[in-house]
């Protein structure tokens with residue numbers, strides 16, 4: 001696995017050290033082991049995990065510059081995507097991985113220990129609750145999220161975590177104009193605007209991926225996020 005991951009990344013200008021390759025191997029082995037007893041991922045074949053989980057998670061660094069010392073939160077991280085690959089790649093950036101499913105958070109705490117990651121904390125919570133907690137509200141430079149909800153819902157989950165001037169990066173497999181225009185009201189209410197819409201293909205495939213980058217231009221009203229379940233039931 002190490003060689004394949006190393007080559008794929010190197011060919012795409014992402015350099016991984018021996019230590020980082022070992023950390024990916026430990027993560028992969030443990031994810032496959034634990035996937036037998038809990039639902040972590042439907043993608044298990046090594047080449048596919050490398051491309052669709054590991055490389056996909058890291059590919060944002062080709063388009064966005066994370067700076068040392070910055071704080072990043074991954075909302076709805078699941079089995080740790082994109083948070084764990086980014087944390088392995090960027091040891092000087094501080095990551096909070098959060099999810100509403102406790103089993104996955106316990107799994108991630110083990111991954112962090114096994115990989116010796118010093119820049120990751122894992123929190124069991126719903127986004128709607130954690131974003132109201134003083135310790136986490138408007139404390140992050142960047143928020144990332146992959147495959148959690150449609151854009152209007154996602155903005156209400158994610159924008160409250162970000163500092164004014166910070167960035168929200170939505171990983172999308174398809175970016176529809178309709179979803180973007182449906183989120184206009186959420187963008188206005190949450191004081192953010194689309195800064196970049198990046199579309200690319202995973203290397204040597206025709207699998208399309210999109211990054212939507214939203215800049216937060218003002219603080220979030222205390223009205224948001226609304227209580228548990230409301231953002232999904234009644235998107236802004």
Ligand SMILES: C[S@@+](CC[C@H](N)C(=O)[O-])C[C@H]1O[C@@H](n2cnc3c(N)ncnc32)[C@H](O)[C@@H]1O
Nearest residue numbers: 076077078081099100101125126127146147148
């Ligand atoms: C389809 S999975 C995607 C996981 C991962 N981001 C990925 O791309 O593989 C969606 C995850 O979002 C979490 N989730 C959904 N709604 C949430 C909420 N309101 N707060 C926190 N986590 C949430 C779920 O528990 C689940 O683990």
